[in-house]
Amino acid sequence: MSVKNGINGWAGTILRINLTTGEITTEDTLPKFRPYVGGMGIGYKVILDEVPLTTKAFDEANKIIFSVGPLTASGAPCSGRTTITSLSSWSKGLSVVDAHMGGHFAHNFKYAGYDAMIIEGKSDKHVYIKIDDEKVTLEDASELWGKGTFEANKLMAKTCGDEFDVCSIGPAGENLVHYSTIITSRGNSGGAGMAAILGSKGVKGIAVRGTGAVKIARPQELKLLANYMIKDLVGGNNNHNVPRVPQTWAEYSATVNNRWQGAPGRKWELAPHGAVDTGEQPSGQINVAAYRCTKGVQEFGEVALKYMVKQGGCSSCPVRCYSEYEMEPLADYDLPVHASNACLPTGSGQQGFYIKGGEHKFEGFHDFKYEGDGKIIIGGAGSRAMDDYGVDTNYNNLPRDFARLYKSGILKEHMTEEEWNELPWELMEQGDPRWIVEIWKHMASNKGVWAELTQGSYFLYKSWGLDDASKNSAGLNFYDDVDSNNTNVTYNGYPKHHSAEDAWQSGLLYNLMYNRDCMDHVLTNFVRSGSPFEEVIKPVMEEYFGEGVVDPPKAYTPINDAKIRLAKWAFLEKQWHDCATLCNWMYPMTLSTSPKRRYRGDLELDSKYMTAVLGEEYTYEDQLHDMERVSHMLRGMTAISFAINEGVKNLRDTHDAIPAWNFDKDPDIPVFTEGTDKMDREDMEKAKTMFYEAMGWSTETGIPTRETLEKFGLEDLAAKMDEYGLL
Amino acid sequence: MGEKGKYLDKEYTRRQFLKLSGKSLAGLAISATMLNTLGVTAEAIAEDKVRVWAFPQGLLVVDSDRCVGCQRCEINCTLTNDGCTSSYISRVKVTRNLFSSRNGSGLYTDDPWTYFPDTCRQCEDPACGNACPMQAIYVDESGIRRVDQEKCIGCGACQAACPWHMPTVNPVTHKSSKCIMCGACVEGCPSGALSIIPWDKVASAAQAV
Structure with missing residues (x-):
């Protein structure tokens, strides 16, 4: 056996780095963090115990926690995720948020012997953290500061040696841009503004090598x-x-x-x-x-x-x-040719800055080398530049906001003449990839109009009067209007991420629960699987959750108990993935590829992994129970933050309020008839009530009750909530 | 027939193959013409796209173009042989080629998409065994070079002597280990970047050349 300690699953050690004093210490993961499993659960417990929620994101007193869990690097497929937890700098309530970083970092970190790293204080010099198993040092980053993530990662990896993995922040994080992201591997990222928090602490990056192992019972x-x-x-x-x-x-x-x-x-x-x-x-x-x-x-x-x-x-x-x-054509523009990403960063995130219908004449993407390659070449150039500058898009609210502001003329009103003229608009008109590179350079600057755009939708709408049609020249409401560029799912400054359009009331419910876009793919995975609805999706899902749990696309029915069970399951599973850690794009194994199984998946696979890793029975019920605990922590801390920063003691009517477009779209089609995926106001309020009841939260406020908190051993959280009169 | 008998059969075909190919046991030097008949092009070998080694089960082929960097080979190796998961002590090595490798390629270099697994060549004249002061590296009945865990003192001489640094001293047990050709890496490779061509197929291909 080649493990450094005797614990199955967990590495056993939490690393603590105090940047103010330079002190680097370790503490035991167990038993303290066992009820919170790992990942996000560890992050929440640290924030709850150690960071007063009156703290602001860039304060020295804020902490940022990198964490993995008992299944990370256990051999369970898709267990390569790192959760990063801290306080939001940009969403309403400034409460707790997580980023979720893929790549190879999590495995190396766990092999180095750690379940989590708590970074606290503030360094007076620019540093990077070097973790070489138990040897942890703060290294001089003065040569790296100012560099893009690709160059910084390259230099760190080269300096440290061939088994080191690395991650870094770009100019956006250094400049404290709210929309900033940490980059590892070749485009894997941890967003939610975490890079700016590292930047505020003087940390450019992290290099890690682990020569240890994860102990597996069976x-x-x-x-x-x-x-x-x-x-x-x-x-x-x-x-x-x-x-x-x-x-x-x-x-x-x-x-x-x-x-x-x-x-x-x-x-x-x-x-x-x-x-x-x-x-x-x-x-x-x-x-x-x-x-x-x-x-x-x-x-x-x-x-x-x-x-x-x-x-x-x-x-x-x-x-x-x-x-x-x-992408060879990019060499003609003196741009890097290697690009890599999944989904949105190569796709609409880049195309969205080439805008039709404004005062400049962009008429579409032209071919570069092959017929129809215009979008992919722009995507490659843009994703590479966005990652290099380390900018995040808030799940594409940034290009959506930019396009609405540009087309409505509001952007021009808020730009100085110099800012406007400085932009090479002709490159946009020509569909030139250098346009998008230019955009990301500005977005990373945190200067002038760019700083206002990247402070986040919530603060941007507030300061430019975009949250009230009477307060801006175009008469727009960026939350409520029915507009293809408006996907704001709450009034908190983040968009939907597979919501009612994929999964009816159930999808919209979990979209309301976080302090950023929900990043919850549990329901969209089976909805958009490509399996036929009547033959596969409906029978499998009804077997799990009961009759009426799924609706066919754009043919929705009113809320029912099965849909609430589904919403709660999808919500708890998301926490599970960020605690375990497992990839939320892949798990749970709801469906299968196997005709022999009639495409039925295995919802209990994750708990079977836990049993094999820990060597003691860990059931599906244990998994969901532990995740209820973590969910109450998220909710309780969100309530405290809203009390502090918004002066409210009710999440139902504030944090969970739903913008009008969700109900007002498709005005000619009645709700719950074929052809629309819109929601009904009264039905959705009923759905909220049922969901809060299922979670053990007050139906009036949407806040966990004392009884619920005590049931899950969260008396410490209850005591903090008491200070704000929330129970 | 017992396991040993099966191995011996395969040994026979392996010897037959090597005789036909006119090449030595050392893994890399295998007739390109013959490999062509197995679907591996001469160009691919010349350009280092594939690396080929003789295993008891057949020819181990490593195709760098197919490697997707998932590290499941290392995971399955250590789950099978060490009862844990680890990259460092894995007997098949991909992590060291994945980031900023000594080959000049890897995700953090200007040649980001070149990465591949690598393992023991089972050399006929093994530098690791020759360097071991305890003579702990021996050849078993299947021709596989193994580290005798009783004799090994974890000095690292084998690791240093191997031109590819394949044997690895476990930092916790202080014992060296190396590939024993169990095939777990191949079985679990999701892209077929690691594959084994069975000896009977190799032999018939050899005869066809």
Whole structure:
């Protein structure tokens, strides 16, 4: 056995780095943090115990916690996530938020012997943290400060040695831009403004090498479970369980453009030694799993294959959702040619800054080398620049806000003449990739109008009068208006992230629960799986949660008990993923690829992993019970923050208030009839009441009751809430 | 037939294959023409796209173009052989090639998409075994070089002597370990970047050349 301690699953040690004093200490993970499992749970407990919620994000007294959990690096597939927790600098209430970083960092960190790292205080010099197993040092970062994340990561990795993984902040984090992100690997990121918190503490990055191991009580059992998952359960990204393109073995092909795009004839065309055909990837086979996703095709069509070298992703994950590209046309613009990402950072996040319908004439993307490659080349240039400057988009609220402001003329009103003229608008008109690079450079500056745009939607709307049609020249309400560029799901400054449009009332409910976009994919995964609704989705989901749990697309029904069970499950599962840690894009294993299983997944797989890792029974009920505890911590701390910063003692009518567009869209189609996914005000209030009851929260305020907190051993939280009269 | 018998059968075909190919046991030097008949092109070998080693089960082929960097080979190796998960002590190595590798490639270099697993060559004249002051590295009945855990004193001479630094001294147990050709890495590779071509297939291919 090669572990440094005797604990199954957990590394056993929490690292504490005080930047003010330079003191570096360790403490035991157990028993203190056992009730909170790991990851987000550890982060919340540290914030609750050690950071008064009167603290502001960039105060020296704020802390930032990097954490993993008992399943991280256990061999469970898709267990390569790092949770990063701190206080929000940008969303209403300034309460607790998490970022979720993929890549390879989590494995190295756990192998180094740590479950979490608490970074506190403020360094008077620019430093990076070097973790070489138990040897932890603060290293001089004066040469790195000011550099982009790619160069900073390259230099740190080279200096530290070939087994070190790294992550860093870019100019945005250094400049305390609220919309900033930490970058690791080649585009994996931890957003939510965490980079600015590191920047405020003088930390440029972290390098980590772990030569240790994670102790597994029943390694053979764990391996068999992992093989079972890869063979019989896991499909493409988001566990989309049927291939998009028909395959000879497959009963179904996807009904929607899903995230299983590999198919015979679809090749990773820029593989250095000749194209690699992704071929057929039958259920039941391990050695083909990595070809299923071939992600770029979903965003850009088959032209993506022209630039694809291979598919990358996180440690331990067989699915590979990061398309790794080499985009030769960018060399003509003196831009880097290597780009990699999944979904939005290469897609709409970049295209959204090329805007039709304004005073400049942009008429669409032109081809670069191949027919239809305009969007992917812009995506490659933009995602690379955005990651290099370390800017976050608040799940694309930044381009959406920018487009609305530009088209309505409000942006010009708020820009100085110099700021306006300085922008190379002709590059936008020409669909030139240098336009988007220029945009990210400005967004990272935290200066002038750019600082106002990147402070976050909540503060931007407030200061520019965008939250009230009577307070701006265009008569717009950025929260309530029905507008394709408005996806604000609360009045707290963040957008929906797979909400009612995917999962009816259930989706909208969990979108209301966090202090950032919810990042909860539990329901969208099966809704957009591509499986046929009547034959697969409905019978499987009704078997789990009861009749009436799912509605067909745009043919919704009023709220019912099964939909509340579904919403609560999706909410608890999200916390589980960020505690365990497991990838929320993949888990839970709701559906499967297997015709033999009739596509039924295995919701209890995660707890089976826990039992194999810990060597003692950990049931699905234990898992959900532990996650109720963590959910109450999130909710209780949010209530305290709202009391402090907003002067309210009610979350139901404030934090959980829903903007009008959710109810007013499709004005010609009545709610709960075919053709609309809009919600009904009265029905949604009823849904909130039912959800709060299911969670053990006051139906009047949406705040956990004393009885609930005591049931979960959260007397410490109750005492803090008492100070603000919240119970 | 027992396990030993099966191995011996495979040994026979391996010897037959090596005789036909006219090459030594050392893994890399295998007839390109023959590999071509197995679906591995001469160009791929010349350009280092694939690395090929003789295993008891067959030829181990490592295809860097197919490696997706998931590290499941290391995970399955250590779950199988060490009862834990670890990159450092894994007998197959991909993490060291993934970030800023000594080859000049990896995610944090200007050649970001080149990374691949690497493992013991089972050298005929092993530098690791020759360097061991305790003669702890021995050849078993299947021709696999193993570290005798009783004899090993964890001095690291094997690790230093191996041109590819494949044997690794476990920092906790202070014992060295190396690939014993169990095949767990191949079984669990989700992209087939690691694969084994069975000896009977190799032998028939060899005869066809």
